[in-house]
Amino acid sequence: MSRSERLLDLMQVLRRYRQPVSGRRLAEETGVSLRTLYRDIASLQARGAHIEGEPGIGYVLRPGFMLPPMMFSEEEIEALVLGSRWVAKRGDPRLAAAAADALAKIGSVLPADLKEKLEHSTLLVGPRKPGGETIDLSLLRKSIRSEHKLALRYLDNDGRDSRRTVWPFALGFFEEVRVLAAWCELRQDFRHFRTDRIAEAAMLDDRYPRRRQALPKDWRAVNSIDPAGI
Amino acid sequence: MSRSERLLDLMQVLRRYRQPVSGRRLAEETGVSLRTLYRDIASLQARGAHIEGEPGIGYVLRPGFMLPPMMFSEEEIEALVLGSRWVAKRGDPRLAAAAADALAKIGSVLPADLKEKLEHSTLLVGPRKPGGETIDLSLLRKSIRSEHKLALRYLDNDGRDSRRTVWPFALGFFEEVRVLAAWCELRQDFRHFRTDRIAEAAMLDDRYPRRRQALPKDWRAVNSIDPAGI
C-alpha cells in the first residue's frame, strides 16, 4: 500500500470513531509503527485535516471529509461553481456561508489564472425575492441530521396557529419556498411545513423511533421528489 | 520539492500550453529527467488526468482541473451536494449532466458509508415547472466562453419577432427564467434576452472586439447581479 493510500485509509479509520482514539490503536489498524503514525498524523494536519490530539486522551477528527486529488472537466467545475453560488444566494445564512467557504477553498488551490476565470465566471444567480425565514434553518438541519424530534409552532394556510411535535427528515428547496418534510405526531401522517410559516422551533432531547432513511421511502412515492442521484 | 508537489506543478505547466508539448520540454520545466517525466505522466494518468500523448507530436491535456487533496466540513459538503443537485435539476441538459458527473465523481472516491449518507442527504430540490427552452443553452455558454458573436431570432415581450447580432457575456439564473446578458448591436446597448424567447441562435465566426471581462463591469453597476465571490 502506497503512502498516500495509507493516509486516506487513516482518515477513514479516524472518521469511524466518535470517541478519542489512541495513536497505538490507529497504528495497529493501519498496520504501521507508532512512530510512523505520528508522522502520518502530522502529514494529514499539514494537508488541512482537522485532527486534534491531546496527551492522555487520544485523537479526535472534527467531522468533515478529505477528498483525494481528483480531476474535473471544465463543465463540471462550472456546474459546481454555479451550484455553490446558488446555495450562497438562496441558502440560509449558515449554509450560504458554507457554500462560500467551499468556493473559497477550491479557489485557493487553483492557479491564479484559473481562479480569475472562476471569479469572472459567466453563470450568475439572480437575487432572491425579499421576505425571509423567521427561524434559524440550521436548527432544522441539525435536527434532521441527529434524528431528533422537533417542537413547532406553525401557522397554517388559513393563519391558524398550532403546536406540533414532528419527526423531521428532509428539507426541500422549491422556487421561493422552503419546505420541511416530517412525520407529524398530531396528524399521524407525513406533512410538509413551509419554513416561512414556522413561528418557533425547538429541538427536543427525544430521538424519533424510526431510522431517518426509512422515513422518506414511503413519502417519496407520493411526492415524486427525489435527490438527483449520486 | 516533493513528488506530489511536482506532479501538481506538472499539471499547471501542461495546462499553460494549448499546442502539444514535447516530454523533453516538460522535463526541463519541471526540473527532472526525461525518464522520470514519463513516469510522472503515467502517475497523473493513473490518477485520472486526461493527458494524451502521441509519438512524434507531444502531450496535450484535455481541458479540466486537477484538484489536490482537500478537506471539507460537513456543511460545506452539504452545500456542494445541494448546489450540484440544483444544477442537475434546473440546468440545461449538458450542464445538468456535468453536475451529475461531478457528484458521481465525488461519490466514487468516498467510502461506502459516506456515499450512502450523501445519497440519503436530506436537502432536496423540487421539480421544475414544465415549459423548457426551445434552443440549446450549451451553444450560448460556448459563445460566451469563446467570446464569439451570436445571431439571434428573438420574440420580444409583445411577441414581435426580431433578428439581432449580440455579444453575449453572461447567463443569469432567476427563479423560473434564464436570461442571456449581452451587448446588442441593433440597440447599441446592454440587453437581456429570456432564453425561452430565443427562437433560433447561431454562433458566428466573428469574435467581438472587447474582452468579455470588461463587458459586465458597466452592466453590473445598474443591475446589482454579481457572482457570489470566490
Place this chain on the structure above:
DNA sequence: AGACTGCTGACAGAAACTGGCAGCATGCCG
C-alpha cells in the same frame, strides 16, 4: 505517584524514487 498518552529527535535498515542507457513503435517530412 503511576499509568497512559501525545510528541520529538537520532539513527540504521528498507523501500521508493531517480537518472542514464538501450531498444522499439509511431507519425511527420523530404
Place this chain on the structure above:
DNA sequence: CGGCATGCTGCCAGTTTCTGTCAGCAGTCT
C-alpha cells in the same frame, strides 16, 4: 523510402525518502 522527433518500456546502480526502534520530555487522568 530514409531520417528525425517523439512516446514508451525495461534494466540497473546511485540517491533520496520512508520506516521502525529506541530514548526522552510533557500533559491528563485516577
